[in-house]
Amino acid sequence: MQSIDLIIKELEDIPPLPKTAIDLLELTNDIQANAGKATEILSMDPALSMKVLKAANSAKYGYARHIATVSQAVVILGFKGLRNLIVGLAVYKFLNEKQSKYGNHLWQHLLTTACLSKMLTNKLGQEDPELGFLCGLIHDIGKAVLMNRRTEIYNELIERAEAESIPINELEKTFLGFTHADLGRDVCRAWLLPSVLVKVISLHHKTCITDIGDEGSSELLKSVIIADNLSKLLNVTSEHSVSFTPQVLELYEHKGIKQDFLEECFVKVPEELEKLDGVFPGVFTIEKIDLKVKVVLSKKMEERAMRLFLLGKGLTLTESVGEADFILTDDTEKLSGPKAILCDFFTNDTHYTNKVLFTDHLNEWLKKKNIITE
16 A cells, blocks of 8 residues: 655655745736746746747747747736646656656647637636646646656556446545545645645536535636546546546536537637647647548437547548548448448447446547548
8 A cells, every 4th residue: 555645745855846846836826926926936947938939939829929938938928828828748758757558648638628618618618728728738747757757557447447437536445545536635735836736636526516515716627627538538548548438428518518619619729739839748649541431320429429529539420421521320220331331339238327448449430430540
């Protein structure tokens, strides 16, 4: 049994953030702070200053002229952007320091979750979409720390979760005595991050709205939960696949989060990731597949999940049979045409209620049908 206190003690012995970053985080929590003070702190850390300059000149901020000074860069990023950059770079450092074989997959998941969480919080009219972005970016910081500090044992837990279709947080609780959400909560506290963020990180594995209760951060928390699960449709890897259960799917209906909006988000994610190139290292691209697909499934939730999954793979959805390159359907009356492919994925043991690794199984099914080649 591992000790969460021991891991936190290790974080104190080997600080995950340089003093400059810690000072800046304290500054971003100070309502009396100003850009001049942030520039003064950055002047003590040339490497971080260069990263701030690079971020300010990235496509995310879209300034036509070159930003040449750190003081200008601080104004452009703002304290919220500066906070996100500092914490994001710290997470990336954790994931790459030990070169865990699962680190790159987790980083991709964090980036897409951050993008989706920002879109969802903005849709819901919350005051700070950038806080939604930050929550998505570090919701699995506990996993990053475990990959860094307990690399071998955590790799074994991931492999077992994959092989036995057991949620990773359940194995963590059994073999470590705590979950990555518990560890993430304590890391966020050590990093002096806002209390609302600490709360969201600690509760992000709640999959049913009724389990969340009357938490003050429940609106933000619901957005992160939705984004976390949707992101797993975009990043199809065994260790980060999602168990689609009715409890998760019902979150889609939360306050106007309808299917058409989710599909718009999936279409926008590649563009949002492109904007992050230059802000964070390790940004990846979602390549477009030059195929149009029409989905016709008898069960609503299955059709919705399939549509989102296909968008996440870079395909284009169409409602027109004439425009479609192929049709995925479980309707035998529509199987007579040359474009029709029997969607038998949901007719075998691979079903929502079985808590299987939905995206991983579906990915393999699409490969067998020669729909995708990766």
